[in-house]
Amino acid sequence: MVHRLSGLALACFLPLHFLALGLAVNGEDQLDRFLTWTRDPVVKLAETTLIFLLAVHMLGGIRVLLIENLPWREGQKQLATAALAAAVLVAIAFLLQVT
Amino acid sequence: MNVRLYVLQRATAAIMVPLVLAHIALIFYATRHGLSAAEILARTRASIGWAAFYGLFVLAAATHGAIGVRTLAGEWAGIKGGRLDMLMWGFGLMLAALGLRAVAAVVLP
Amino acid sequence: MAAAIEVSIWRGKADGRYQRFMVPLHESQTVLDVVTWVQRNADPTLAYRYACRVGMCGSCAMTVNGRPRWTCRTHIAKVAAKGHVEIGPLANMPIIKDLACDMAAFFEKWQRAKGTFAPSRSRRDPIERISPTTAPRLAADAAIECINCAVCYAACDTVRWNADYVGPAALNRAWTLVNDVRDAGQGKRLAALAADGGCHACHSHQSCQEHCPKALNPIASIAGLKRRTVEAYVRGEL
Numbered sequence: 001m002v003h004r005l006s007g008l009a010l011a012c013f014l015p016l017h018f019l020a021l022g023l024a025v026n027g028e029d030q031l032d033r034f035l036t037w038t039r040d041p042v043v044k045l046a047e048t049t050l051i052f053l054l055a056v057h058m059l060g061g062i063r064v065l066l067i068e069n070l071p072w073r074e075g076q077k078q079l080a081t082a083a084l085a086a087a088v089l090v091a092i093a094f095l096l097q098v099t
Numbered sequence: 100m101n102v103r104l105y106v107l108q109r110a111t112a113a114i115m116v117p118l119v120l121a122h123i124a125l126i127f128y129a130t131r132h133g134l135s136a137a138e139i140l141a142r143t144r145a146s147i148g149w150a151a152f153y154g155l156f157v158l159a160a161a162t163h164g165a166i167g168v169r170t171l172a173g174e175w176a177g178i179k180g181g182r183l184d185m186l187m188w189g190f191g192l193m194l195a196a197l198g199l200r201a202v203a204a205v206v207l208p
Numbered sequence: 209m210a211a212a213i214e215v216s217i218w219r220g221k222a223d224g225r226y227q228r229f230m231v232p233l234h235e236s237q238t239v240l241d242v243v244t245w246v247q248r249n250a251d252p253t254l255a256y257r258y259a260c261r262v263g264m265c266g267s268c269a270m271t272v273n274g275r276p277r278w279t280c281r282t283h284i285a286k287v288a289a290k291g292h293v294e295i296g297p298l299a300n301m302p303i304i305k306d307l308a309c310d311m312a313a314f315f316e317k318w319q320r321a322k323g324t325f326a327p328s329r330s331r332r333d334p335i336e337r338i339s340p341t342t343a344p345r346l347a348a349d350a351a352i353e354c355i356n357c358a359v360c361y362a363a364c365d366t367v368r369w370n371a372d373y374v375g376p377a378a379l380n381r382a383w384t385l386v387n388d389v390r391d392a393g394q395g396k397r398l399a400a401l402a403a404d405g406g407c408h409a410c411h412s413h414q415s416c417q418e419h420c421p422k423a424l425n426p427i428a429s430i431a432g433l434k435r436r437t438v439e440a441y442v443r444g445e446l
Contacts, residue, residue: 004171004411007164007167007171008167008168008171010164011164011167011168011190014160014164014194014198015193015194015197017201018157018194018197018198018200018201051123051126054119054123055123058115058116058119061112061116062116063412064112064411064412065109065112065113067412067414067427067431068109068412068431068434068435069431069435090123093127100404100408100409101402101403101404101406101408102402102406102408102437102438102441102446103441104408105408105434105438106438106441106442170411173370174366174369174370175369
């Protein structure tokens with residue numbers, strides 16, 4: 001479920017991401033102003049959430065790829081939890097870095 | 100979901116694993132060094148490497164996201180048949196168009 | 209232990225409701241014992257299914273506290289948190305009455321997934337010798353013990369969300385046949401599996417594997433089917 005919802009959230013976010021980058025078409029100033037906005041703590045929290053969603057979605061996807069293509073292993077539920085924890089760590093690392 | 104969509108979904112996922120890792124690393128690098136827009140663009144403009152990397156990323160993400168959204172729309176919103184496929188194509192093409200425009204924005208000299 | 213336990217049992221069809229009964233508690237009592245007590249002592253109009261009552265036939269499968277299980281193999285002591293148990297019919301199937309659900313769709317999907325054997329020889333041919341140790345036979349034997357109790361089907365999220373999906377049990381059986389060297393219907397079977405609602409609709413949530421009372425692994429079977437259909441697709445056979 002986490003995998004599904006994070007995927008949906010990312011799918012909603014991507015168009016906005018592309019639009020923001022597209023600002024550079026008009027010159028560096030617009031992109032710079034946008035980047036200034038990203039110093040706002042609320043925005044930083046949103047970015048951290050996005051990094052988390054991306055990491056968790058990817059780790060969930062890797063889990064699916066492993067189940068579907070490698071011989072069966074025991075202990076997969078523990079692996080899934082570990083993957084989730086890893087995603088959280090990645091997100092926290094990002095948050096610490098930008099604050 | 101049939102075998103063709105399945106293959107595309109899993110293949111784009113596999114392709115994106117290294118791309119996402121590189122992307123996250125790049126974001127860490129850029130934020131750590133506090134790069135400004137000018138500095139970022141100086142590195143990306145007229146770069147075939149960045150064009151290839153992000154061009155591939157955009158196309159893979161657009162395909163993967165469109166198929167994922169198709170599954171969600173079918174299973175949770177009850178959309179079916181021709182409308183479901185149109186939704187998938189519409190979303191996928193929109194993402195691809197916006198994404199490639201963004202890549203062009205940062206790569207073209 | 210308390211002398212009695214409160215159970216809520218589903219009555220009616222989809223628009224029914226839970227009805228409460230106080231049932232005397234005994235040692236080693238199973239959920240099936242409780243349901244049987246209610247039908248014999250409290251309300252003879254209660255409809256439910258069972259047969260062997262010893263964990264071999266799968267007929268007594270019901271939803272207990274939200275999880276699909278075999279009621280003859282579920283001790284009340286294990287599920288009676290706070291002295292209350294909720295019993296309902298299996299999910300993902302239309303309710304006929306009370307605890308009995310309509311399994312027609314479950315079996316119809318079995319057919320749709322080509323979970324039936326297509327013979328390659330007639331009775332006039334000599335019996336084909338199959339070694340039990342070849343890789344395909346081992347794969348088939350690991351999944352062959354399914355008795356169609358539909359617990360995996362009731363537990364599956366994708367069955368709930370996708371009316372076309374044939375479900376883990378049908379796919380598990382199809383996998384045993386894909387690995388059966390005597391079977392002559394592989395082409396049609398792979399085509400059926402690769403279509404909409406076939407093996408690719410599975411999202412590997414693993415609910416089926418978690419709930420199977422026989423500890424079978426439909427996810428591994430379905431993963432095998434996915435690989436097999438992809439190989440066929442890449443070779444241009446589909």
